[in-house]
Amino acid sequence: MKRIYILVEGQTEESFVDEAIVPFYAQLGIFIQPIIVSTSKSCKGGITSYAKIKPQILKLCKQDRNAWVTTFFDLYALPNDFPMKSSSGYNSLNNCHDKVDFLENALQQDISEQNFLPYIMLHEFEALLFVDPDKFEWWVDDASIIDSLHQIKESYSSPEEINNSPQTAPSKRILGLIPDYKKVVQGTIIAMEIGLDEMRRQCLHFNHWLDRLENLRDL
Structure with missing residues (x-):
């Protein structure tokens, strides 16, 4: 069975991976384990500094060469010491898809391990919830809130x-x-x-990442 470790920012992403991604890929013969990044002795989760998470990525890649390591980090609020995030090349980009591709390539080059596959979420986990705003109706009593969520979604192409x-x-x-x-x-x-x-249908960058994970079973 192929093994993939997913480094995530916090409990929300860990829960999502456990509940939605792990069961699906288990059917394909792929074992997935989410791991929350550690940022301090007293606190786990959240990327406050790339310098704190790079050693964790490298350690995972090196301790199990037969497994793959990937990330599930939010583009929103990435620290400025993230590879190339403060560069003129990144800051000159206007399209969010170009920006996330730029940073993923920079992360790939900085880690430089053959069993590493970077993924940065556009723009954060909650973007996936805008795929179907109607699913919020169980949590609110005011229909106008659902309408407002739909209006936000319809203001963007994805x-x-x-x-x-x-x-x-x-x-x-x-x-x-x-x-x-x-x-x-x-x-x-x-x-x-x-x-x-439905998430994969509407969120192409997210879908591309999952496609790449699926393709790892043939490597």
Whole structure:
């Protein structure tokens, strides 16, 4: 059975991988294990510094050469010491897909391990929840909130393109409409109700990553 370790930012991503991705790939003969990045002795999760997570990626790659290592990091709020993020080449790009491809290539080159496959989420996990805003209806009593979520989605050609400022990132938009939104529990449940198939249909960068994971079984 092929083994893949997925380094994730926090409990929400860990829960999503465990509940949605692990069972699907187990059917394909691929064992997947999410691992939350460690950023300090007292706190786990979140990428506050690339210098803190690079050794963790390298350690995973080197300790099990027969396994693959990938990431599930948000483009939103990546630290400035992330490879090439502060470069003029990155800052000259306007298209979010070009930006994420640029950073994934930079990460691939910086890690430089044959069993490493980088993935950076456009723009964060909550973008996947905008695939079907109707799935929020169990968590709100006001239909106008669902309408507002639909309006946000319809303003972009893809949920992945919902942008990444402190005010307009997907999670901030959800919290602005649903202040008591609990991302670990509610986010995972909503994601499961939407399902991987529809996420993959609407979120092409996410789908491309999953395609690459599936193709690893033949290597």
